[in-house]
Amino acid sequence: MKIAILDDYQNATPGLKCFELLAGHDVKVFNSTTRGLGQLAIRLQPYDALVLIRERTAFSQALLSKLPNLKLISQTGRLAGHVDVAAATALGIAVAEGVGAPAAPAELTWALILAAARKIVPYANNLKDGLWQTASINPALNGLGFVLRGRTLGIWGYGKIGQLVAGYGRAFGMDVLVWGSQASRERALADGYQAAASRAAFFEQAHVLSLHLRLNDATRGIVTAGDLARMRPDALFVNTSRAELVQPEALEQALQQGRPGQAALDVYTSEPLAADSPLLRIPTVLATPHLGYVEQDSYELYFRHAFQNVVDFAHGAPANINNPDYVRQARRSD
Incomplete structure (x- = not known):
């Protein structure tokens, strides 16, 4: 089969152990992203x-x-x-799903929380310029960091990733406060955490608030400007899930108004994030380039399953097909 691997920015896939699964196939790895419909169509035809x-x-x-x-x-x-998927099904295209794991995004979430709380990145960058114990040359931003022990960690979404982050919070001596569906809150209570009395209380009480929700029609834009305005001026807002969970431009405006006081982000509405993005010009934002799952073990897991799905399909034994009703027939030749 002629196979294309898309958007491998770091050209990491050829170096994976699982890449050998595609031996014998004609494989092209694309390291750059193309957005235009016409350009994509030409590239992938x-x-x-x-x-x-x-x-x-x-x-x-x-x-x-x-x-x-x-x-x-x-x-x-x-x-x-x-x-x-509906269009793929109508066109006779099979769509195979893989698997995921929560450890890498949960650990990145905690790394961002620690880094933001203690101002590690600006301290380290300024040290290279000869500035000792200086978070910023702007006196208003040169304040001290804070420890996590004794503070409240708010978690919206108590799935696999949220549960891991809650455990990290407990290990660091934080009071863990959960918001989400009734089932999520009940699971959190059963695990010995607190459930917020209300959505408003959740945003008002959290010193660190982290989103761990799936993006769908019900959750798109679920975090509003009103929610953010309830946050403490010393609070940290963390999003390693999906940028679209927050109403467009609501976070940028909230940060400029000082509630919350800072944010740590790994996801954006347009990726790769443009160098002139307004978010990157806000000094209270710690931004990373969507690294949640970008690490060795996760890549080996994700791609081994994806490549195996390709191999199984090529051998006439398709597996893990999301749309089993796709038409298995020759595609049109026009």
């Missing part, structure tokens, strides 16, 4: 199978209809709305 790295490229009906040779989309991790 020759391929029988595409391996997607999470949601880095979206596949609409318009794009899929321009890929007459495409038979399989193999997803690393779970689908998250970036592929029009």
Whole structure:
């Protein structure tokens, strides 16, 4: 099969142990992202199978209809709305799902919390310029960091990642406060954590507030400007889940107004994030380039399953197909 691996910014996949699963196939790894429909269609027209790295490229009906040779989309991790599965099904394209693991994004979340709380990045950067114990040359931003022990960690979404982050908070001596569905709050209570009395109380009480929700129609824009305005002026807002969980521009405006006092972010509405993004010009934002799952063990896990799904499909034994009703027939030749 002719296989394309998309959006491998670091050219990491050829160095993975699991890459050998694709031996004997014609594989092309793309290291750059193309956004235009026409450019994507031209780039991807020759391929029988595409391996997607999470949601880095979206596949609409318009794009899929321009890929007459495409038979399989193999997803690393779970689908998250970036592929029009109904359109793929109608066009006879199989969509295979992979697996994920919560450890890497949970650990990155905690790394961001620690780094932001103690101002590690600005201290380290300024030290290289000869500035000792200086977080900022702006006196208003040159305050002390804070410890986590005794403070309140708010977690919205008590799934696998949220549960790990709650455990880290407990280990650091934080009071863990959970908000989310009734089932999430009940699980949190059973695990010995607190459930917020209300959504308003959740935003008002958290010193550190971290989102761990899936993005879907119900959660898109679920964090509002009103929610953020309730946060403490010394609070830290953390988002390693999806940027679209927050109403457009609400966080930028909230930070400029001082509630919350700072943010640590790993996800953005447009990725890769442009160098002139307003977020990068806000001094109280710690931003990382979507590293939640970008580490060795996660890549080996994600890609081993994605590559195996390609191999199984090529051998006529498709597995883990999200749309089993896809038409298994030759694609049109026009």
